[in-house]
Amino acid sequence: MVKLSKKADYGLIAVRHLSQGETGKPSSAKEIARAHGMPVELLAKVLQKLVKQGLLVSHHGAEGGYALAREASSMTAFDVIRAIEGPIFITSCVTVRGECEQAPHCTVREPLSRVNEVLAQALSSVRISDLGGGLPPLVQLEATK
């Protein structure tokens, strides 16, 4: 199937979450995870990846957490997804164990790579600042107890 991983999904939601709160105040992984009902440790790893790729900045210790490294309007869904999943290729031409053995004389490769281009462009056209309209979901906030 052609689909996004849960991690990428979490990443997008988290980044959007961060784009909503006050710019100065960082949000902890726990806070974000609880607000959206995702496993804390897993989200934490995703966020750490985003930090390493320079999309987020982190702050250790109490009252710490994560915040956007730059403006939401200059950050795209493509940036986030690629940071989490690495380079995106719709074909599996090159896997861990070298190339697909029929790569040299493959005939569907080139047309599909054009499709890949289109996909990348579509994802790049989605700015984080465009995501969602309202505030973060309130439904589950009670779960915070």
Add this chain to the structure above:
Amino acid sequence: MVKLSKKADYGLIAVRHLSQGETGKPSSAKEIARAHGMPVELLAKVLQKLVKQGLLVSHHGAEGGYALAREASSMTAFDVIRAIEGPIFITSCVTVRGECEQAPHCTVREPLSRVNEVLAQALSSVRISDLGGGLPPLVQLEATK
């Protein structure tokens, strides 16, 4: 990752293969598989799926095999992929065990579904008749012995 499965890949290659030979003469799964170095039984299953979805016609018995059910120019990569993998959704909102629990108040869903649209359109714009330029690869034909 966002990628096509091997099956879809095989399907595309097989369909293209069929679009090259003489229209009347069907090709067997064995023949196609050997020509492109793919596991016969697996390809066979893929082809059977394509038959069931009406993209190919099959012919039992000796000298039998598969052939396109309609013109290569009226068949798209999207058709083939969807026939093999089922409906394509870039998000994993709805899996086998019901919906993603935060679907009702998810904020990234709608923008991504627009991306999904674009992807579908890109795949639909690739006609089978457009695939590759040359003949089927000859490199491995000797393996037929």
Add this chain to the structure above:
DNA sequence: ACCATATACGACTATTTTAGTCGGATATAG
């Protein structure tokens, strides 16, 4: 100084999906 809270990171297990295999039933041309 101490402690609660957070990030950081790696190793681990579990689950799911994908890939590939096998065995047998049915159809058909020669």
Add this chain to the structure above:
DNA sequence: CTATATCCGACTAAAATAGTCGTATATGGT
């Protein structure tokens, strides 16, 4: 009648994904 096919389901193997755990480290507040 036989060689060659499609057809179909059940099975195993391998890989990717999802989620967990333990531990080290940083930091703000008391």
